Amino acid sequence: MRDLAVVRTVADLRRAVGEFRAAGRTIGMIPTMGALHAGHTSLVQGALDHGDVPVASIFVNPTQFGPNEDFAAYPRDEAGDFAKLEAAGCRIAYAPGVGEMYPSPQLTTATVADLTDGLCGPFRPGHFQGVATVVCKLLMMAIPDRGYFGEKDYQQLQVLKRMARDFAMPIEIVGMPTVREPDGLAMSSRNRYLSPGERKTASAMYRELTALAANVRDGHTPCAKAAAESAQALLAAGFDKVEYLDVVDAESLAPIERVAGPARIAAAARLGRTRLIDNVAV
Incomplete structure (x- = not known):
C-alpha cells in the first residue's frame, strides 16, 4: 500500500x-x-x-x-x-x-x-x-x-x-466491465437504499436481461416484443415500474428490431425509492 x-x-x-x-x-x-x-x-x-x-x-x-x-x-x-x-x-x-x-x-x-x-x-x-x-x-x-x-x-x-x-x-x-454481486446485481452506490426485501427482488433485473440477451442473440427474434415480455416479468417479480427495457445498437444506442451486430440490452426500473439501471451485451 x-x-x-x-x-x-x-x-x-x-x-x-x-x-x-x-x-x-x-x-x-x-x-x-x-x-x-x-x-x-x-x-x-x-x-x-x-x-x-x-x-x-x-x-x-x-x-x-x-x-x-x-x-x-x-x-x-x-x-x-x-x-x-x-x-x-x-x-x-x-x-x-x-x-x-x-x-x-x-x-x-x-x-x-x-x-x-x-x-x-x-x-x-x-x-x-x-x-x-x-x-x-x-x-x-x-x-x-x-x-x-x-x-x-x-x-x-x-x-x-x-x-x-x-x-x-x-x-x-x-x-x-460491470462488477456484480454474487446474485448478479450490478454494484451501485444507490443499492444501499434498498430494503432487505427489495434487495432480494433486485436480482431479477440481471436474470431477465441475460435471458433476453439469449433470446434475441440469434437475430430471428423480434427485439421489441421480447423486451416487452421481459419488462412484464420484472413487474411480476416485484418491481414497481419499468422506465425502459430496450435492445439497442451498441454504439449509436438506437433501438433495433433484430440483432445483426454488437448490441446492448439496457434497462431502468424503480424498486421502492430506488432507481436501478443495468445492461448486458448481446
Whole structure:
C-alpha cells in the first residue's frame, strides 16, 4: 500500500499530477461521486493494469441531478472512500468543493446529441449535460492519458467517448466491465437504499436481461416484443415500474428490431425509492 495524496484545489491537483509526469509516468483518472464500492476500485485496478498512476476524483455533482432527485440524500463517506482508494493503490484523490468546481456561474456546458435522446435521457432531462460538463472539467483539470468508467452506466460511457472524440481530447476513454454481486446485481452506490426485501427482488433485473440477451442473440427474434415480455416479468417479480427495457445498437444506442451486430440490452426500473439501471451485451 502506498500513501494517498488528498488534494482539494485544481492547482494542487495539477501539481501532484505534474510530479508523476516529470517522472515519466502516465496518468489514469477515475471520476466518481464517492460512496465507493468494488466497482469503483476495479477502475483503480484497471489504471494500474495499464501502468497508469491512478487519480480518482470524489465530487457529488449537483448539475447532474434533477429537482426531484436524490442529491441531498446521495450517500457520502469521504473518510471511508479515501481508505478504499488507498488500499486499492490509488495515488491521488481529488476531492474539491462545489466552489472549486464551479467558482462562477457555469455559462459553458457540454451537450452530446442523439446518444442522449433515448434510454435514460427522457427520464432525466439535463442529466447527461451535467455529466458531460463535469467530466469535461475534471479531465481538463488533470489532463490524464486515460479516463476509466464502468460499463454499468453504458449510456454515460458512450456519451463520454463521443465527447472526447468530438472535442479531440488527447485522452482515451476506457470502459471497464460491470462488477456484480454474487446474485448478479450490478454494484451501485444507490443499492444501499434498498430494503432487505427489495434487495432480494433486485436480482431479477440481471436474470431477465441475460435471458433476453439469449433470446434475441440469434437475430430471428423480434427485439421489441421480447423486451416487452421481459419488462412484464420484472413487474411480476416485484418491481414497481419499468422506465425502459430496450435492445439497442451498441454504439449509436438506437433501438433495433433484430440483432445483426454488437448490441446492448439496457434497462431502468424503480424498486421502492430506488432507481436501478443495468445492461448486458448481446
